[in-house]
Amino acid sequence: MYISDKNKQLNTYDAIVIGSGISGGWAAMELCKKGMKTLLLERGRDVKHIVDYPTATLNPWDFKAGLNNTMKDREIDPVQSTAYSPADKHFYVSDAEHPYIQEKPFNWYRGYQVGGRSLTWGRQCYRLSDLDFEANHQDGFGVDWPIRYKDLEQWYSYAESFIGVSGNRENLKQLPDGEFLTPMELNCIEKHLGDSIRKHDEHRLLTIARVANLTRGWDHRGPCQNRNLCNRGCPFGGYFSSNSSTIPAAMATGNLTLRPFSIVTEILFDEQQQKAKGVRVIDTLSNEVYEFYAKIVFVNASTIATAGLLLNSVSSRFPDGFGNGSGQLGHNLMDHHSSAGAYGVHEGYTEQYYKGRRPCGFLIPRYRNLQHDKSLDFKRGYNIQGHGERQEWMDKAQSIDGFGEDFKAQLTTPGPWTIWMAGWGECLPYFDNKVSLDNSRKDKWGQPLLKIDFSFRENEHKMMTDIQHTCGEMFEKAGFKNIDTFNYNKPGGSTIHEMGTARMGHDPKTSVLNKFNQMHEAKNVFITDGSCMTSSACQNPSLTYMALTARASQFAYEQLKKGDL
Amino acid sequence: MNRRLYIKSVFGLAVAGTASFSIFKWVSINRAIVPADLVHKRDLLAELAELIIPQTDTPGAKAAMVQDYIITVMLNCTPAKEQNKFIDGIAELEDYTAAQYGKAFLKCSPSERKAVLKHMAKNSSGYSYKILNKINNKLFGKPFFLKLRELTVDGYCQSQLGATQGLAYDYIPHTFEACIPLLKNQKSWATK
Ligand SMILES: Cc1cc2nc3c(=O)[nH]c(=O)nc-3n(C[C@H](O)[C@H](O)[C@H](O)COP(=O)(O)OP(=O)(O)OC[C@H]3O[C@@H](n4cnc5c(N)ncnc54)[C@H](O)[C@@H]3O)c2cc1C
Ligand code: SF4
Numbered sequence: 027m028y029i030s031d032k033n034k035q036l037n038t039y040d041a042i043v044i045g046s047g048i049s050g051g052w053a054a055m056e057l058c059k060k061g062m063k064t065l066l067l068e069r070g071r072d073v074k075h076i077v078d079y080p081t082a083t084l085n086p087w088d089f090k091a092g093l094n095n096t097m098k099d100r101e102i103d104p105v106q107s108t109a110y111s112p113a114d115k116h117f118y119v120s121d122a123e124h125p126y127i128q129e130k131p132f133n134w135y136r137g138y139q140v141g142g143r144s145l146t147w148g149r150q151c152y153r154l155s156d157l158d159f160e161a162n163h164q165d166g167f168g169v170d171w172p173i174r175y176k177d178l179e180q181w182y183s184y185a186e187s188f189i190g191v192s193g194n195r196e197n198l199k200q201l202p203d204g205e206f207l208t209p210m211e212l213n214c215i216e217k218h219l220g221d222s223i224r225k226h227d228e229h230r231l232l233t234i235a236r237v238a239n240l241t242r243g244w245d246h247r248g249p250c251q252n253r254n255l256c257n258r259g260c261p262f263g264g265y266f267s268s269n270s271s272t273i274p275a276a277m278a279t280g281n282l283t284l285r286p287f288s289i290v291t292e293i294l295f296d297e298q299q300q301k302a303k304g305v306r307v308i309d310t311l312s313n314e315v316y317e318f319y320a321k322i323v324f325v326n327a328s329t330i331a332t333a334g335l336l337l338n339s340v341s342s343r344f345p346d347g348f349g350n351g352s353g354q355l356g357h358n359l360m361d362h363h364s365s366a367g368a369y370g371v372h373e374g375y376t377e378q379y380y381k382g383r384r385p386c387g388f389l390i391p392r393y394r395n396l397q398h399d400k401s402l403d404f405k406r407g408y409n410i411q412g413h414g415e416r417q418e419w420m421d422k423a424q425s426i427d428g429f430g431e432d433f434k435a436q437l438t439t440p441g442p443w444t445i446w447m448a449g450w451g452e453c454l455p456y457f458d459n460k461v462s463l464d465n466s467r468k469d470k471w472g473q474p475l476l477k478i479d480f481s482f483r484e485n486e487h488k489m490m491t492d493i494q495h496t497c498g499e500m501f502e503k504a505g506f507k508n509i510d511t512f513n514y515n516k517p518g519g520s521t522i523h524e525m526g527t528a529r530m531g532h533d534p535k536t537s538v539l540n541k542f543n544q545m546h547e548a549k550n551v552f553i554t555d556g557s558c559m560t561s562s563a564c565q566n567p568s569l570t571y572m573a574l575t576a577r578a579s580q581f582a583y584e585q586l587k588k589g590d591l
Numbered sequence: 592m593n594r595r596l597y598i599k600s601v602f603g604l605a606v607a608g609t610a611s612f613s614i615f616k617w618v619s620i621n622r623a624i625v626p627a628d629l630v631h632k633r634d635l636l637a638e639l640a641e642l643i644i645p646q647t648d649t650p651g652a653k654a655a656m657v658q659d660y661i662i663t664v665m666l667n668c669t670p671a672k673e674q675n676k677f678i679d680g681i682a683e684l685e686d687y688t689a690a691q692y693g694k695a696f697l698k699c700s701p702s703e704r705k706a707v708l709k710h711m712a713k714n715s716s717g718y719s720y721k722i723l724n725k726i727n728n729k730l731f732g733k734p735f736f737l738k739l740r741e742l743t744v745d746g747y748c749q750s751q752l753g754a755t756q757g758l759a760y761d762y763i764p765h766t767f768e769a770c771i772p773l774l775k776n777q778k779s780w781a782t783k
Binding site: 085086087089090091092094095096097098210211212213214217251252253254375376377378379380381382383384415416418419420422423428429430431433434435437438439440441 | 645647664667668761762771772
């Protein structure tokens with residue numbers, strides 16, 4: 027490839043951001059707002075807010091086979107089809123087109139498009155606390171986080187204030203409050219369980235989920251109309267996505283260049299400067315290869331893809347992957363488990379119902395190991411997420427016998443109140459849970475396939491048992507019947523909270539990034555997606571990625587101004 | 592015995608059961624079906640669905656065109672094994688009707704039709720263990736009656752008539768009201 031000086035100039039920006047999902051959208055917005063000419067590279071197609079949400083306003087009967095995937099879907103997308111339905115299939119990749127290797131079963135759910143998985147995410151937003159930031163240091167598992175809650179506190183506020191998070195203040199140390207819009211409301215059965223929990227255990231409480239769904243108009247968006255169809259994209263802009271929020275804000279500055287259909291295959295190293303000089307890109311429309319240059323590079327391709335991209339960026343300085351002097355790159359992969367929980371039926375409140383479809387459930391914040399508890403046989407903890415409802419036709423059909431008028435009458439009227447809940451649990455960072463490249467197998471663009479080798483271990487399994495136990499107990503105390511405690515034993519990846527493959531740490535020998543998400547070994551590269559996470563905590567992680575991204579952008583900007591980058 | 596072991600040992604039983612199956616049965620279960628086989632049964636399926644969810648003060652399955660939903664889902668979204676089980680179920684139903692009443696199902700009186708479907712419903716709960724049933728369903732597909740009923744329910748509750756008249760459909764709720772008194776004759780919400 028020959029690049030003239032003129033082209034080089036044309037292809038040079040102040041900053042490059044790789045990936046336009048939750049964290050990349052934030053990076054692009056922050057850098058643009060600081061006046062930097064920013065190139066946002068996205069491997070997938072463009073998805074424009076509202077106009078590219080083809081299913082958002084469809085009725086159930088508009089889907090000719092209901093929400094069933096076809097046999098063909100299941101055959102070509104054996105992983106993604108377990109998450110998507112005809113309503114949101116277009117926001118997931120095709121496994122056939124984007125294969126990866128599972129050393130052990132691992133569900134890698136992806137959305138390759140502008141907005142990434144911000145379109146389909148569950149919108150749960152929780153802050154980490156010092157219980158989490160100090161955990162590795164306390165029990166010696168994994169390296170110490172180089173930051174504490176106070177480093178991130180203002181950035182959490184900053185992120186929440188921008189995206190709009192509804193929730194209730196609870197004044198808990200293990201789950202700090204945020205800048206909340208009016209909370210959504212618990213229904214009768216959830217209040218009932220909450221009252222019982224408060225009465226029986228002073229350390230536990232049940233609160234409404236904290237979600238990036240707007241309970242009032244916010245930043246020209248929303249309010250949420252309680253349709254609970256968010257994963258199709260929201261025509262009211264009722265929830266946060268890159269498409270509805272950060273990317274338009276970045277566009278509005280006039281500093282953003284968004285380039286979809288651009289797979290970044292390598293980060294280019296400048297031997298003289300000991301820095302990144304830019305990136306190499308395959309244009310998937312023309313199959314041509316381009317190079318783009320910038321003073322700083324933000325890597326936000328999402329945890330597993332980011333690891334793959336860095337491992338694929340080799341040079342004489344970095345024979346084992348970009349910035350991988352520590353040998354930690356690709357390792358310490360984590361995902362929360364959310365397999366264990368319980369389901370129960372309650373006979374009360376038969377005269378009560380609800381109207382509208384609240385797009386979230388409830389949360390029981392972490393209550394295990396708040397102090398080290400010797401009676402427990404596992405480290406760290408979990409929170410419980412769930413929701414209550416009256417049985418409707420989907421569930422009722424299974425339990426009614428026969429057919430005919432009686433059957434119909436029962437089918438079409440509300441059944442008993444039920445609650446389903448499960449524990450979202452911390453996963454420890456294990457060195458040999460990892461992502462690597464298989465250079466003997468290539469995708470259709472000639473790039474090596476990613477290989478994922480991950481399993482949950484003893485600590486996670488013991489925690490799952492405890493979850494079943496405590497969930498069952500809370501139900502029992504609250505007078506629930508037919509309690510079914512379950513463990514779905516879902517494989518890794520199923521909670522879609524992958525993280526840890528380029529962790530932050532104090533020491534370049536044992537970590538990839540410093541406390542500002544800056545690469546130890548290449549100062550102008552910043553990684554602020556989930557790969558930076560030093561431990562997983564048990565909170566849904568994306569809010570933390572946003573806060574870290576905003577903080578790192580500010581730092582990068584200041585360093586650049588000072589001439590240190 | 593813990594639950595997992597229990598499932599395993601039950602599973603062992605089911606597998607032994609398969610081994611003693613004739614090759615013929617195995618092949619017949621896994622062959623791909625001919626779409627026409629099902630499409631020809633459209634009228635029959637409409638009547639069967641209507642027996643399950645009849646017209647009352649709200650529309651029934653036939654008016655909601657549930658038969659088309661059943662055919663679409665069967666042909667596009669159902670593994671060959673289950674398709675065959677379903678087709679075989681229809682054949683069984685037809686044979687039984689012929690033997691019992693000497694005529695085709697569509698020629699039967701309402702009470703005869705009901706009796707036939709009752710017979711099929713009885714035939715579909717062969718195992719008393721819930722878990723054994725689950726495994727049996729997995730290996731050989733759901734019994735005909737249960738599959739038919741499941742498809743009828745799904746098709747009806749998501750059809751325009753079923754959702755908006757059989758159930759309560761709230762296209763854009765605007766607000767969420769968390770705890771409100773049940774109305775008289777309150778229908779279930781069609782979507783959640
Ligand atoms: C169904 C579902 C529910 C979820 N619920 C929650 C929740 O409730 N709370 C929560 O906190 N999290 C939730 N998550 C997880 C959340 O979506 C992710 O944590 C978040 O999207 C990660 O942000 P990201 O920026 O790292 O990656 P993504 O949002 O995945 O974006 C990555 C982007 O990078 C692009 N890309 C990848 N490789 C390249 C390349 N080589 N070149 C150019 N571009 C590239 C991709 O196409 C994509 O657009 C959920 C996810 C799903 C799917
Ligand atoms: S529930 Fe609210 S945010 Fe979600 S799609 Fe509906 S209106 Fe939009």
